[in-house]
Amino acid sequence: xxxxxxxxxxxxxxxxxxxxxxxxxxxxxxxxxxxxxxxxxxxxxxxxxxxxxxxxxxxxxxxxxxxxxxxxxxxxxxxxxxxxxxxxxxxxxxxxxxxxxxxxxxxxxxxxxxxxxxxxxxxxxxxxxxxxxxxxxxxxxxxxxxxxxxxxxxxxxxxxx
Amino acid sequence: xxxxxxxxxxxxxxxxxxxxxxxxxxxxxxxxxxxxxxxxxxxxxxxxxxxxxxxxxxxxxxxxxxxxxxxxxxxxxxxxxxxxxxxxxxxxxxxxxxxxxxxxxxxxxxxxxxxxxxxxxxxxxxxxxxxxxxxxxxxxxxxxxxxxxxxxxxxxxxxxxxxxxxxxxxxxxxxxxxxxxxxxxxxxxxxxxxxxxxxxxxxxxxxxxxxxxxxxxxxxxxxxxxxxxxxxxxxxxxxxxxxxxxxxxxxxxxxxxxxxxxxxxxxxxxxxxxxxxxxxxxxxxxxxxxxxxxxxxxxxxxxxxxxxxxxxxxxxxxxxxxxxxxxxxxxxxxxxxxxxxxxxxxxxxxxxxxxxxxxxxxxxxxxxxxxxxxxxxxxxxxxxxxxxxxxxxxxxxxxxxxxxxxxxxxxxxxxxxxxxxxxxxxxxxxxxxxxxxxxxxxxxxxxxxxxxxxxxxxxxxxxxxxxxxxxxxxxxxxxxxxxxxxxxxxxxxxxxxxxxxxxxxxxxxxxxxxxxxxxxxxxxxxxxxxxxxxxxxxxxxxxxxxxxxxxxxxxxxxxxxxxxxxxxxxxxxxxxxxxxxxxxxxxxxxxxxxxxxxxxxxxxxxxxxxxxxxxxxxxxxxxxxxxxxxxxxxxxxxxxxxxxxxxxxxxxxxxxxxxxxxxxxxxxxxxxxxxxxxxxxxxxxxxxxxxxxxxxxxxxxxxxxxxxxxxxxxxxxxxxxxxxxxxxxxxxxxxxxxxxxxxxxxxxxxxxxxxxxxxxxxxxxxx
Numbered sequence: 001x002x003x004x005x006x007x008x009x010x011x012x013x014x015x016x017x018x019x020x021x022x023x024x025x026x027x028x029x030x031x032x033x034x035x036x037x038x039x040x041x042x043x044x045x046x047x048x049x050x051x052x053x054x055x056x057x058x059x060x061x062x063x064x065x066x067x068x069x070x071x072x073x074x075x076x077x078x079x080x081x082x083x084x085x086x087x088x089x090x091x092x093x094x095x096x097x098x099x100x101x102x103x104x105x106x107x108x109x110x111x112x113x114x115x116x117x118x119x120x121x122x123x124x125x126x127x128x129x130x131x132x133x134x135x136x137x138x139x140x141x142x143x144x145x146x147x148x149x150x151x152x153x154x155x156x157x158x159x160x161x
Numbered sequence: 162x163x164x165x166x167x168x169x170x171x172x173x174x175x176x177x178x179x180x181x182x183x184x185x186x187x188x189x190x191x192x193x194x195x196x197x198x199x200x201x202x203x204x205x206x207x208x209x210x211x212x213x214x215x216x217x218x219x220x221x222x223x224x225x226x227x228x229x230x231x232x233x234x235x236x237x238x239x240x241x242x243x244x245x246x247x248x249x250x251x252x253x254x255x256x257x258x259x260x261x262x263x264x265x266x267x268x269x270x271x272x273x274x275x276x277x278x279x280x281x282x283x284x285x286x287x288x289x290x291x292x293x294x295x296x297x298x299x300x301x302x303x304x305x306x307x308x309x310x311x312x313x314x315x316x317x318x319x320x321x322x323x324x325x326x327x328x329x330x331x332x333x334x335x336x337x338x339x340x341x342x343x344x345x346x347x348x349x350x351x352x353x354x355x356x357x358x359x360x361x362x363x364x365x366x367x368x369x370x371x372x373x374x375x376x377x378x379x380x381x382x383x384x385x386x387x388x389x390x391x392x393x394x395x396x397x398x399x400x401x402x403x404x405x406x407x408x409x410x411x412x413x414x415x416x417x418x419x420x421x422x423x424x425x426x427x428x429x430x431x432x433x434x435x436x437x438x439x440x441x442x443x444x445x446x447x448x449x450x451x452x453x454x455x456x457x458x459x460x461x462x463x464x465x466x467x468x469x470x471x472x473x474x475x476x477x478x479x480x481x482x483x484x485x486x487x488x489x490x491x492x493x494x495x496x497x498x499x500x501x502x503x504x505x506x507x508x509x510x511x512x513x514x515x516x517x518x519x520x521x522x523x524x525x526x527x528x529x530x531x532x533x534x535x536x537x538x539x540x541x542x543x544x545x546x547x548x549x550x551x552x553x554x555x556x557x558x559x560x561x562x563x564x565x566x567x568x569x570x571x572x573x574x575x576x577x578x579x580x581x582x583x584x585x586x587x588x589x590x591x592x593x594x595x596x597x598x599x600x601x602x603x604x605x606x607x608x609x610x611x612x613x614x615x616x617x618x619x620x621x622x623x624x625x626x627x628x629x630x631x632x633x634x635x636x637x638x639x640x641x642x643x644x645x646x647x648x649x650x651x652x653x654x655x656x657x658x659x660x661x662x663x664x665x666x667x668x669x670x671x672x673x674x675x676x677x678x679x680x681x682x683x684x685x686x687x688x689x690x691x692x693x694x695x696x697x698x699x700x701x702x703x704x705x706x707x708x709x710x711x712x713x714x715x716x717x718x719x720x721x722x723x724x725x726x727x728x729x730x731x732x733x734x735x736x737x738x739x740x741x742x743x744x745x746x747x748x749x750x751x752x753x754x755x756x757x758x759x760x761x762x763x764x765x766x767x768x769x770x771x772x773x774x775x776x777x778x779x780x781x782x783x784x785x786x787x788x789x790x791x792x793x794x795x796x797x798x799x800x801x802x803x804x805x806x807x808x809x810x811x812x813x814x815x816x817x818x819x820x821x822x823x824x825x826x827x828x829x830x831x832x833x834x835x836x837x838x839x840x841x842x843x844x845x846x847x848x849x850x851x852x853x854x855x856x857x858x859x860x861x862x863x864x865x866x867x868x869x870x871x872x873x874x875x876x877x878x879x880x881x882x883x884x885x886x887x888x889x890x891x892x893x894x895x896x897x898x899x900x901x902x903x904x905x906x907x908x909x910x911x912x913x914x915x916x917x918x919x920x921x922x923x924x925x926x927x928x
Contacts, residue, residue: 041857043690045596052844055690055832057857064852071719071859078716079862151856155694155828158862
């Protein structure tokens with residue numbers, strides 16, 4: 001059990017996560033989620049809407065998240081096969097006030113997605129909820145909020161944002 | 162017209178054929194019994210409905226009469242056979258070459274083609290009973306025809322037909338055709354026919370099996386596949402019976418025949434015309450250049466529709482549109498007869514002889530075509546703007562670009578939904594610069610002119626510098642759109658003031674839209690959160706993709722795998738593609754997943770089953786059982802030309818296409834939910850649809866990959882003049898449809914319908 005969660009710890013966690021994703025090590029990445037965790041990406045026009053009653057881009061419970069990973073590992077996920085090259089720049093990391101076991105973690109992200117001669121940029125912020133456990137930090141909620149007005153020109157969130 | 166008879170030169174032939182063509186296409190179709198005079202002739206008392214010399218009629222090669230020999234026997238004469246005597250009333254007997262055949266109403270006596278012809282005479286059976294028959298003569302057979310070629314393959318799709326008991330005819334007629342079409346094989350066939358050739362045959366209605374299909378209950382009297390001598394006659398003679406209120410399927414066929422009403426008051430539909438008929442009427446079915454489309458609808462009263470049908474037999478029907486059959490969902494409104502003909506424009510080639518449909522790939526690349534689309538389609542048609550529930554409260558507004566023009570989509574303070582050009586009437590400044598919000602007025606930041614959300618100019622700083630008359634302010638209000646209409650919450654606009662009404666434009670697509678809205682007694686609402694994304698592809702690729710059931714398995718294989726892991730196995734069995742009018746089309750299917758609120762699937766969880774039952778109970782109470790079954794039990798993807806796709810599938814979604822460049826399209830997508838849905842069901846709906854649709858779903862990204870890869874791929878073939886290379890092939894399913902089978906969702910009929918209409922708008926005759 002970690003006594004205090006410092007920014008350095010959260011950064012290490014996020015940088016490590018970014019490396020796993022950029023290297024397409026998805027099974028390992030999936031272990032960063034606690035059972036029952038969620039992954040969400042709201043739409044650009046309603047970033048603070050309630051996902052129970054609003055349309056999101058991504059609103060995965062753990063089961064759907066697992067299905068998403070299984071799909072991305074398949075040769076037949078045509079949108080990501082061949083894989084995009086990605087490079088995630090994670091910055092402006094802050095740790096919020098813990099509430100019980102939950103540790104809010106904030107960051108800015110800039111993700112370059114490179115494929116088919118296109119370099120698409122996705123910029124936004126992370127509003128995660130982490131929990132500390134025996135193996136270190138894990139996601140309870142992984143939330144990515146885009147600053148883009150629309151997904152343009154790159155119209156896919158087939159990779160992990 | 163005498164010139165034809167006297168012109169003995171080549172031109173005379175053209176004149177004659179032109180006359181025959183005109184008769185077939187413009188001649189009279191409906192002959193009422195009451196207008197056919199009863200005359201005496203050397204054969205007896207008759208009503209001659211059709212004779213070749215009746216020049217106003219569309220049929221030109223037939224003699225059709227009803228002879229009444231209740232009083233006296235008919236005359237006796239000899240001529241070639243190929244004739245059917247069909248009893249229409251009472252009882253009688255015919256004596257043919259010395260043989261007597263007793264018949265009653267709806268029995269038939271077939272007089273075959275034999276060397277020397279036949280002599281025959283007809284009598285009433287009893288003094289106290291009427292005796293009338295119809296003589297059916299296809300002139301070319303009687304006028305002089307010997308042996309003829311017999312088809313070596315079975316004919317049209319009604320071939321569930323088994324060997325019938327035709328009187329006592331033996332069964333080894335033309336049962337076994339030779340395997341290879343050789344001369345020896347043909348001679349063997351002929352010999353077999355000659356030895357099994359029967360004397361004139363009596364066909365009793367009571368002995369005929371019933372052939373049930375989408376055309377009703379048919380009984381075949383004469384059919385090329387029938388054994389015995391009947392098989393040598395190139396005719397169809399059959400009766401067709403429909404239940405009260407039933408509509409037959411539509412068949413587009415070569416024509417050359419007629420329909421005679423035996424009972425009931427059916428409506429007979431021939432191409433674009435429709436005739437309310439009574440017993441004893443005839444409707445001619447002439448041979449028309451592109452075939453003739455026939456449908457029969459029985460009257461609504463207790464008497465059913467029953468007709469006698471006689472036609473020159475043909476190899477294949479052109480097109481068969483199902484209307485009556487059980488199984489897949491059918492619209493209860495009359496399907497429009499979308500005439501399908503060959504086409505050869507610079508961009509679209511359609512050739513039913515070769516079963517080919519090709520689209521020139523320049524349509525995806527060309528800036529010139531893109532500009533023409535802007536002018537002829539986007540600036541003229543009804544375009545989907547948005548749903549009224551996107552601006553739910555008075556004062557709500559949203560910016561929206563449509564056909565490249567920035568607009569304001571709003572609900573004014575009087576609660577009316579509106580659309581304005583987002584351009585200040587003063588000097589053109591973009592007036593509303595917030596993407597969305599709520600306001601009573603719009604103020605242009607540049608010179609502070611202020612407009613009420615109802616459109617009036619209500620404030621000009623230092624207004625004294627302008628003409629004081631009221632006229633100026635009235636002229637300078639917000640610009641509304643030339644046409645605006647709200648159909649059940651779906652708001653459509655047009656940038657042109659003239660053209661068909663929205664209702665006319667939607668035509669039969671409206672019913673599919675209704676089926677979506679009818680999910681709930683209070684209609685649908687767009688839920689918050691819009692998918693807004695761009696695809697690096699031409700807008701027409703997104704239309705093709707949505708109307709393409711063929712891609713579902715290969716493209717979405719990972720989604721199908723995911724569903725399988727949840728316990729649902731997908732299927733395309735029974736899926737259909739229906740081409741509607743005005744460029745719209747719809748795919749109808751039921752094997753891709755459940756439907757939240759309407760049809761259960763393992764992913765939905767056990768509590769949903771009860772909710773579904775309750776929803777269906779309420780739906781049935783609202784719209785009746787048959788319609789409720791269709792709404793609940795099948796999924797639909799509807800395309801409304803030009804810019805809207807509606808998904809009535811696991812959930813309800815809209816996808817709006819906004820072209821930017823030939824290779825770039827903006828897409829907006831919304832999710833709808835029934836206004837009366839519980840929070841639990843709404844949450845389920847969102848989860849289920851979200852797993853599939855949208856940039857973050859498990860399926861749409863692969864569609865985006867498809868659009869974008871086509872856009873990249875078609876560059877390779879640009880300018881290549883080798884045949885077919887720079888053309889996309891969209892012919893899948895044409896062979897089946899040519900044989901009269903309905904279009905499947907996994908074939909490409911839905912896409913063809915779109916291209917035909919697009920081609921009419923862009924390259925074709927429409928102005």
